[in-house]
Amino acid sequence: MVLECKHVWEHISGYLDGGLDPELLRDVQHHLDHCEICSAVLDSTRNILILTADDRTFTLPVGFSERLHARLERAFAEGLEVDA
Numbered sequence: 001m002v003l004e005c006k007h008v009w010e011h012i013s014g015y016l017d018g019g020l021d022p023e024l025l026r027d028v029q030h031h032l033d034h035c036e037i038c039s040a041v042l043d044s045t046r047n048i049l050i051l052t053a054d055d056r057t058f059t060l061p062v063g064f065s066e067r068l069h070a071r072l073e074r075a076f077a078e079g080l081e082v083d084a
């Protein structure tokens with residue numbers, strides 16, 4: 001199964017959280033190994049989670065996923081420009 005970037009993004013929090021099925025985890029990992037954009041998104045997402053994780057829980061603040069999506073779209077657009 002070949003994952004598109006946007007599908008990988010949907011699973012990134014699960015990936016960081018260790019909540020993915022082994023098969024899905026393998027597909028996501030494979031994609032991350034070959035996709036600079038998603039690797040960058042993974043890094044930013046990890047940073048956001050660290051910054052927003054108060055008492056070491058991954059409870060996301062209200063509006064988080066909207067902001068994350070905006071950030072992902074920017075990252076994706078910037079990534080495309082870099083590649084062009």
Ligand SMILES: [Zn+2]
Binds near residue numbers: 005008031036037
């Ligand atoms: Zn990707």
